[in-house]
Amino acid sequence: MSDTIPVGVLGAHGRMGTEVCKAVGAAADLELVAQIDAGEPLDPAAAARVIVDFTTPDAVMENLRWSIARGIHAVVGTSGFTEEKFAQLRSWLADSPGVGVIVAPNFGIGAVLMMEFAARAARYFESIEIIEQHHPRKLDAPSGTAMHTARLIAAARAEAGLPPMPDATKDELPGARGTDVDGVRVHAIRATGLVAHQEVVFGALGETLTIRHDSLDRASFMPGVLLAVREVPSRPGLTVGLAPLL
Numbered sequence: 001m002s003d004t005i006p007v008g009v010l011g012a013h014g015r016m017g018t019e020v021c022k023a024v025g026a027a028a029d030l031e032l033v034a035q036i037d038a039g040e041p042l043d044p045a046a047a048a049r050v051i052v053d054f055t056t057p058d059a060v061m062e063n064l065r066w067s068i069a070r071g072i073h074a075v076v077g078t079s080g081f082t083e084e085k086f087a088q089l090r091s092w093l094a095d096s097p098g099v100g101v102i103v104a105p106n107f108g109i110g111a112v113l114m115m116e117f118a119a120r121a122a123r124y125f126e127s128i129e130i131i132e133q134h135h136p137r138k139l140d141a142p143s144g145t146a147m148h149t150a151r152l153i154a155a156a157r158a159e160a161g162l163p164p165m166p167d168a169t170k171d172e173l174p175g176a177r178g179t180d181v182d183g184v185r186v187h188a189i190r191a192t193g194l195v196a197h198q199e200v201v202f203g204a205l206g207e208t209l210t211i212r213h214d215s216l217d218r219a220s221f222m223p224g225v226l227l228a229v230r231e232v233p234s235r236p237g238l239t240v241g242l243a244p245l246l
């Protein structure tokens, strides 16, 4: 039996998929066995032990239904995951014991730390808002990273028994205060030249704290993706976020 891990990449011709194919191809312990993009059959990916999905929120669940049913582990970077989608994944995984799926809103190690630091700071500041900035070809807003960060912050505040933030405005144009994700305001900027950036702004009496992360190149996501590919066969069930692997 080969000691390399056969890997299939879904969304292989996209911005992230192209980078993942390069990174997998360059890793001595991994073997790129399938590169699949929109409209192509998934069959070649049946040769994979692990698939990596960077497709679209509309396509990813069907890909995972297919791979889990075949006992193929999955590393997923595609955004758009909701509690309903996670529940669906858990139900499919219950029928395929031993199969692992890692869904990470952000594979950048710095971004994972930014989210951890934000959750840690959440209980000490009465006001918190998130500003995410991305390239203009991103399909979704707010980003998966911003949604995940907001949920982590909300959970930390609930655990600390904190009241809602005191920052409601009386008179505002729709959208001026961003969107509410679990009680946290999230603002999304799209501009040519950007890749993926996020600031979490905390406010308390007489002080502010800003935690900022910048992905300046998609290469920033590759160490996290490769880590997940190597780890997923030994992590059955659903893992959300990269933090448990670090």
Ligand SMILES: NC(=O)C1=CN([C@@H]2O[C@H](COP(=O)(O)OP(=O)(O)OC[C@H]3O[C@@H](n4cnc5c(N)ncnc54)[C@H](OP(=O)(O)O)[C@@H]3O)[C@@H](O)[C@H]2O)C=CC1
Pocket: 010, 011, 012, 013, 014, 015, 016, 017, 036, 037, 038, 039, 054, 055, 056, 057, 059, 076, 077, 078, 079, 080, 104, 105, 106, 107, 108, 144, 221
């Ligand atoms: N977790 C993380 O760290 C990161 C996550 N992302 C997320 O990854 C996803 C992809 O981002 P990005 O690479 O920029 O997007 P792209 O649009 O560049 O790439 C997506 C690719 O998937 C293809 N595709 C669509 N449907 C299918 C399908 N059913 N099977 C196989 N391929 C399909 C698309 O083809 P076509 O264009 O022909 O439709 C396209 O080539 C997004 O959700 C993004 O938010 C991005 C960066 C980092």
Ligand SMILES: O=C(O)C1=N[C@H](C(=O)O)C[C@H](O)C1
Pocket: 079, 105, 106, 107, 134, 135, 138, 139, 142, 143, 144, 145, 146, 195, 196, 197
């Ligand atoms: O589409 C992107 O580019 C990115 N998507 C992910 C997200 O939605 O958070 C991760 C990163 O922000 C880049």
